[in-house]
Amino acid sequence: MARLIDALTKLPGVGKRSAQRIAFHLLKAPPEECATLAKAISDFRKDLRVCSECGNLTEADPCPICADPRRETHTLLVVEQPNDVATLEATGQYHGRYHVLMGRLAPLEGIGPGELNIHTLVERVKGNKIKEVILGTNPTLEGDGTSLYLAKTLEPLGVRVTRLARGLPTGTSLEVVSKAVLAEAIAGRGKLSDGTH
Numbered sequence: 001m002a003r004l005i006d007a008l009t010k011l012p013g014v015g016k017r018s019a020q021r022i023a024f025h026l027l028k029a030p031p032e033e034c035a036t037l038a039k040a041i042s043d044f045r046k047d048l049r050v051c052s053e054c055g056n057l058t059e060a061d062p063c064p065i066c067a068d069p070r071r072e073t074h075t076l077l078v079v080e081q082p083n084d085v086a087t088l089e090a091t092g093q094y095h096g097r098y099h100v101l102m103g104r105l106a107p108l109e110g111i112g113p114g115e116l117n118i119h120t121l122v123e124r125v126k127g128n129k130i131k132e133v134i135l136g137t138n139p140t141l142e143g144d145g146t147s148l149y150l151a152k153t154l155e156p157l158g159v160r161v162t163r164l165a166r167g168l169p170t171g172t173s174l175e176v177v178s179k180a181v182l183a184e185a186i187a188g189r190g191k192l193s194d195g196t197h
């Protein structure tokens, strides 16, 4: 019991009291529930990996999008997290490839460029025939800051840098925006200077 509580309190947002509640719940639950949870946790780490090209979470490396020869290779859409890829894919309006940062720049939380998949993005732009990088970070203060940083880093490499956020309500996240608005944002993407600032 102490070992389980100890392990649970290492999870984000789980304090000692919540850990005890979960442990007691599992003690009273049918044994299958414990087994299912334990298996889900161990399978999750066994099956999921990071795509070596785009940084997205995937069961196969490269991920299905990077491995798809029908996707345009000269356009990269940069997003904060794996969910954003799923959201944008649902619009059916984008046929290029993605790059997943795994977060956004947040200096106050100590999240700098080194904590994100920015180095791999720069390498991709340098190494491949990328013509356009579309910045699809969330239209929040931190998302905009991340985009500005990326534009400053990527533009000197001779690539066209555009911003997805035009038409997106400020302070929101891609996940909650409707498909139609998102599709418009993809079609109407602009340069940073005539878009969001």
Ligand SMILES: [Zn+2]
Pocket (backbone or CB within 6 Å): 051, 052, 053, 054, 055, 056, 062, 063, 064, 065, 066, 067
């Ligand atoms: Zn990939």
